[in-house]
Amino acid sequence: MVPMSVEEIAQAVSGRVIAGEGPFGTATGAVSDSRQAKAGSVFVAIKGEHVDGHDFVAKVAAQGAVAAIVDHEVESAGLPQIVVTDTVDALGELARHNIARRRELPGDFDLIGLTGSVGKTTTKDLLSALLSTVGPTVAPVGSFNNEIGLPLTALKVGPETRFFVAEMGASHIGEIARLTRIAPPNLAIVLKVGVAHLGEFGSRERIAQAKSEIVQGLLPGGVAVLNADDDHVAPMAALAPGEVAWFGLAGGCEHEVVARDITSDESDHAEFTLVTASGNSVPVHLGIPGRHNVMNALAAATVALRYGMTPKAVAETLAAQHTISPHRMALSTVTRGDASFTLIDDSFNANPDSMKAGLDGLKAWRPADGRTPFRVVLLGAMLELGPDETNLHAQVGAYAAGLGLDAIIAVGSAKDPHLDSLAEALAAGAREAVAGTDPVIPVDCAHDIDQAERIVLDLAAEHPDMVVLLKGSHASGLSALAERWARN
Structure with a gap:
């Protein structure tokens, strides 16, 4: 955060200062989690579904916070309070002010926004790794991409920051537009328009409209980096206020980067030739698994090349990235008693597109000795898919069955009938597809993660060469199962 006085913060958020004890300090950071408050912090008290941040104002004062942003005065707080109408809105305004302050300071600063139905967080992680070789880079941890997560990350931008990589998600029209008002991008990436949040938007065309807000939110003359292979992304070029840079697989001379000769190694790490618009080419071996990550790597490479990285340096950095945000195609070995298996944990979130990509990764995965393993998939429910959600789950189940995997386990919830019915749809689609084979x-179809675990361990005891993919929305509980297995 660019250092600010309490008075400057109050002016930025249109708040009223109620003084605490002692002189005002200078804020050098902002938090909404009281456990993270320390000397120099401004604490934003947000009222959540289960916890009210206002209950912790006195605690952050004892930890050295210089001020708290609140929607009502907290008695005996012991620090200056800035009273506002809505603390979430105030957080966004403070973040917007921080970005504006950084742009006023000496030294280059560029803000890269990115969105898409799938691949946002992986692309963010790859791009952050690339740009960090050019200059100090701020990027969110995990998937901080909403009206709270993005401003909190924007408030980590300080006087020396060269790049801010801002992931922008949307579950309704206007959400990305709001985020671009907080953090207007110099460059915006649109990866893909899929069917995530289809229930909220109603159609893929409406999803495309929401994603296009990032292009319309570019600063004057800003660059739009677009997936040329997506029929819903390509038309966004007409909305760009400046140059358009294309990336893709088919590729023409107008493309900034193209991937050719794509193959995968035995562990589903993609290998391809990266070709630039100037005709330079370099072999790339991705350090993270998943052939679908080629497009994410191309998007990140397009931006990195624009900021001075050489193709060779891009390839080397992409090869060196072996871990990305948690629960995204993370490889590990799980041992329970006499049973042991390889785990591919992709349980952070799910939609039909990412489900199929994860399943393709499992199909292609091989151990180092090249043998075909016993392949098991645990599929959890996908949320926000609208009235066609049952059919979409059945289609994913059928897709999994069509890959010739060795076992399919749909995972529902004994406590949530909706999640359980979606798991049943997954299983029904798979059973119909395998009938007669x-x-x-x-x-x-397991009705909780405990039952799913028992099925997996029984299979692992019989198949020492087993590999297991976890894939489902966070609510499905599969990430909790992954964390349980991580505690070997």
Whole structure:
């Protein structure tokens, strides 16, 4: 955060200062989690579903916070309070002011915004790694991409920051537009328009409209970096206020970067030739698994090349990235008693597009010795898909069955009938697809993660070469199962 006085913060958020004890300090950071407050922090008290940040104002004062932004005065707080109408709105205004302050300071500063139905967080992680070799870079941890997460990350931008990589998500029209008002991008990436949040938007065209807000939110003359292979992304070029840079697989001479000769190694790490618009080419071996990550790597490479990285340096940095944000195609070995198996944890979130990409990754995965493993998938529910959600789940189940996997386990919830019904749809789609095949692929529907774990461990005891993919929305509980297995 660019250092600010309490008075400057109050002016930025249109708040009223109620003084605490002692002289005002200078704020050098902002938090909404009281556990993170320290000397120099301004604490933003947000009223959540289960916890009210106003209950912790006195605590952050004892930890050295210089001020708290509140929507009502907290008695005996012991520090200056800035009273506002809405603390979430105030957080956004403070973040907007911080970005504006950084742009006023000496030294180059560029803000890169990115969005898409799938691949945002992976692309953010790859781009952050690339740009960090050019200059100090701020990027969110995990998937901080909403009206609270993005401003909190924007408030980490300080006087020396060279790049801010801002992930922008949307569950309704106007959300990305709001985020671009807080953090207007110099460059905006649109990855893909899929069917995530289809229930909220109603159609893929409406999803495209929401994603296009990032292009319309560019600063004057800003650059739009667009996926040329997506029919819903390409038309956004007409909305760009400046130059358009294309990336893709098919590729013409107008493309900034193209991937050619794509293959995968035995562990589903993509290998391809990165070709630039100037005709330079370099071999790339991605350090993270998943052939679908080629497009994410191309998007990140397009931006990195624009900021002075050489193709060779881009390839080397992409190869060096072996871990990204948690629960995204993370590889590990799980051991329970006599049972041991390889885990591919992709349980952070899910929609039909990312489900199919994860399943393709499982299909392609091989151990170092090149043998075909016993492949098991645990599929959890996908949320916000609208009235066609049952059919979409059945289609994913059928897709999994069509890949010739060795076992399919749909995971529901004994406590949530909706999640359980969606898991049943997954299993039903898979069972219909495998009916009459020889041999018949076993399809189970577990009604909680405990039951799913028992099925997996029984299979692992019989198949020492087993690999397991976890894929589902966070609410499905599969990430909790992954965390349980991480505690070997």
